[in-house]
Amino acid sequence: MIRNAIMADVPEMHRLITHHAELNRMLFRSHADLYEHLRDFFVCVEATGGGPRVLGCVALELVWRDLAEIKSLAVDEEHRGRGIGRQLVRATLDEARRLGLARVFALTRERPFFDKLGFRVVAKETLPHKVWTDCVRCPLQEHCDEIAMVLDLENSGDSST
Numbered sequence: 222m223i224r225n226a227i228m229a230d231v232p233e234m235h236r237l238i239t240h241h242a243e244l245n246r247m248l249f250r251s252h253a254d255l256y257e258h259l260r261d262f263f264v265c266v267e268a269t270g271g272g273p274r275v276l277g278c279v280a281l282e283l284v285w286r287d288l289a290e291i292k293s294l295a296v297d298e299e300h301r302g303r304g305i306g307r308q309l310v311r312a313t314l315d316e317a318r319r320l321g322l323a324r325v326f327a328l329t330r331e332r333p334f335f336d337k338l339g340f341r342v343v344a345k346e347t348l349p350h351k352v353w354t355d356c357v358r359c360p361l362q363e364h365c366d367e368i369a370m371v372l373d374l375e376n377s378g379d380s381s382t
C-alpha cells in the first residue's frame with residue numbers, strides 16, 4: 222500500500238536510504254532531515270505481524286511555483302523490480318498535479334526506469350540554480366554522473382500514471 226509517510230516510518234526510511242547511499246546510489250539523509258521533511262514523503266508499506274514494514278519511499282520536494290523534485294526514491298533490495306518504484310513515483314505525480322505544478326524532475330542514474338514513466342532527459346543547465354544545493358554534500362560533486370529527467374505534467378496524460 223502506498224500512503225503518506227508518518228513519524229513511525231522514519232527508522233525504516235532511514236535504513237532504506239542509508240543502504241542505497243552506502244552504494245553511492247543516492248545521498249544520505251539524517252533522521253533529523255527525514256523528520257523535518259516528512260510531509261514530502263510517500264512510503265510503500267507491507268502489513269506484517271510486527272507492524273507495517275516500509276518497502277520503499279520517495280519524496281516530492283517543492284522547488285518553485287511550477288517545479289518540484291522527486292528525491293530519495295528507494296526500494297528495498299529484495300523487492301526491486303515488482304512495480305513499487307513506479308507506484309511511488311505515480312503517488313508523487315498525483316500530488317504534483319493536485320498542487321497545480323507544471324513539471325517534476327529527477328536527478329538520476331536510472332534513466333530506463335524514468336523513461337518508462339514518460340520522463341525525458343534535459344540539459345541540467347535548464348533547471349534553476351536552487352536545485353544544486355544538495356550537490357555541496359555529494360561526494361561526486363564535479364564528477365557527477367547523474368542526468369536530469371523531466372516530466373511535463375500538463376502534457377503527460379494518463380500514459381505516465
Ligand SMILES: CC(C)(COP(=O)(O)OP(=O)(O)OC[C@H]1O[C@@H](n2cnc3c(N)ncnc32)[C@H](O)[C@@H]1OP(=O)(O)O)[C@@H](O)C(=O)NCCC(=O)NCCS
Nearest residue numbers: 241246294295296301302303304305306307329331333334
Ligand atoms: C530505481 C528503483 C527506484 C526502481 O524501483 P523498482 O521498484 O525496482 O522499479 P519498478 O519495478 O517499479 O520498475 C518499473 C519499470 O522500470 C523498469 N526498470 C526499473 N529499473 C530498471 C533498470 N535499472 N533498468 C531497466 N529497467 C528498469 C522495470 O523493469 C519496469 O518496467 P516494466 O514496466 O516494463 O515492467 C529501485 O530499483 C531502487 O531503489 N534503486 C536504488 C536506488 C536508486 O537508484 N534510486 C533512484 C534515485 S533517482
